[in-house]
Amino acid sequence: MEKHVPIKSIVRFETCSDYISHLTNAEMSVKRVHKTNACENRFxxxxxxxxxxxxxxxxxxxxxxxxxxxxxxxxxxxxxxxxxxxxxxxxxxxxxxxxxxxxxxxxxxxxxxxxxxxxxxxxxxxxxxxxxxxxxxxxxxxxxxxxxxxxxxxxxxxxxxxxxxxxxxxxxxxxxxxxxxxxxxxxxxxxxxxxxxxxxxxxxxxxxxxxxxxxxxxxxxxxxxxxxxxxxxxxxxxxxxxxxxxxxxxxxxxxxxxxxxxxxxxxxxxKEKNEDVYTHLLRSLWKGSKYDSKLRELSPEEFEEFNKQAELIEESDGVE
Ligand SMILES: [Zn+2]
Structure with missing residues (x-):
């Protein structure tokens, strides 16, 4: 890629999705991508x-x-x-x-x-x-x-x-x-x-x-x-x-x-309705060979806001 795009894009490309947060529950039986730093490069x-x-x-x-x-x-x-x-x-x-x-x-x-x-x-x-x-x-x-x-x-x-x-x-x-x-x-x-x-x-x-x-x-x-x-x-x-x-x-x-x-x-x-209820947020950082993840409970305000956002199925859930 290096010869095709500016260095700024290379950095975004190389670090694509090294941060992901998922909405989940205490058992982590449901999962939905909340935020990620995707590079959005078509290659x-x-x-x-x-x-x-x-x-x-x-x-x-x-x-x-x-x-x-x-x-x-x-x-x-x-x-x-x-x-x-x-x-x-x-x-x-x-x-x-x-x-x-x-x-x-x-x-x-x-x-x-x-x-x-x-x-x-x-x-x-x-x-x-x-x-x-x-x-x-x-x-x-x-x-x-x-x-x-x-x-x-x-x-x-x-x-x-x-x-x-x-x-x-x-x-x-x-x-x-x-x-x-x-x-x-x-x-x-x-x-x-x-x-x-x-x-x-x-x-x-x-x-x-x-x-x-x-x-x-x-x-x-x-x-x-x-x-x-x-x-x-x-x-x-x-x-x-x-x-x-x-x-x-x-x-x-x-x-x-x-x-x-x-x-x-x-x-x-x-659109298909999403029946899952999210109570927790799982934040993951890529550490060279695997993600290092931390789980925390959502605040009452977050619970309301994030579950409302997740009402409809619009995109895939999870980069595994
Ligand atoms: Zn990417």
Whole structure:
């Protein structure tokens, strides 16, 4: 990180969450983060994890609202592009984002799609030779090219951008043939928007249980997984330059309206209630290899104030 950011940010990054206080009870059977000195850097593993948990809750409340209030349904759409080299990644991500916007502006898409939330994700292949594990995962691809375990990996040191989106559709999408867009049609449109006929995959399916769906977790999670991001300095630099300052989670149309409602507290009634009662505060300081913690009872004023603040479940509890 040192070469990318000022020293002030390095210090915040290095000391991220070395102080945490939790609301708890005497038995410490319940726990909720009260205060912490999070660095909020998007390349920090702790903060990425916390943001993902928070976004997952936000998205599931929003989906519940859009379904209940607007009577809509959802699609889970995954758009991919061919792998590219490190040097082309920034350009490729820009091109990719433009193509996604173009796709959602098409007339037959706009007719049935009322909004979406999308997340860009980048993975990298850092296996120089084909390992057994890699072979198993992409068996068809390797066999088609006559490659076997131990051969040089043709996608070594390439990057793969893709987008996951939860798309709001009218109910008629599923029961009116003129509104329905087949997987083949989505692929065709995506190829046209990307101006690339070599793209072979588009994944689209109906979101079944919108409140507890994998789609929500997929959208909420990191844009780059830790094992990729921290693979080596060169790989980190590539990710850093490509993802820095880029809007990763994008809301559009009805989803954008509902994101604003969520932030304003208009959807609080749909949030899960927190039944826990907190009587104590646990303050923890990181001491090199473990937290040093002290427990104390809350004052009557604190008891009232902190329990009121904790009425709704809004974010994950506890950095373990
Ligand atoms: Zn952090």
């Amino acid at each position: 920090c593993p702790i903060c990425t994890w916390k943001t993902a948990k928070k976004d997952a809750i936000k998205l599931s409340v929003m989906l519940k609202a859009v379904k209940e209030i607007e009577g809509k349904e959802f699609l889970f759409l995954t758009l991919t592009s061919p792998n590219c080299g490190a040097g082309e990644l920034i350009e490729e991500l820009d091109r990719f984002n433009k193509a996604v916007s173009k796709l959602f502006r098409r007339r037959n898409v706009q007719r049935v799609v009322k909004g979406y939330v999308r997340k860009i994700e980048v993975t990298t292949d850092q296996e120089q030779y084909i390992t057994e594990k890699v072979f198993k995962r992409k068996k068809d691809y390797f066999e088609m090219r006559g490659l076997k375990v131990g051969d040089p990996n043709p996608t070594y040191n390439t990057y793969n951008p893709h987008v996951h989106a939860i798309v709001v559709v009218n109910k008629s999408y599923f029961n009116k043939p003129s509104d329905f867009l087949s997987k083949k049609k989505w692929l065709e449109m995506w190829q046209e928007c990307m101006e690339d006929k070599s793209i072979t995959q588009v994944d689209v399916k109906k979101v079944q249980d919108s409140a507890n769906s994998n789609a929500v977790l997929e959208i909420a999670k990191y844009s780059a997984k830790g094992s990729d991001l921290y693979h080596s300095e060169t790989v980190f630099d590539t990710f850093y330059k490509a993802l820095k300052g880029r809007q990763l989670l994008v809301f559009s149309g009805m989803m954008s309206d509902y994101a604003k409602k969520y932030e304003k507290g208009d959807l609080d009634r749909l």
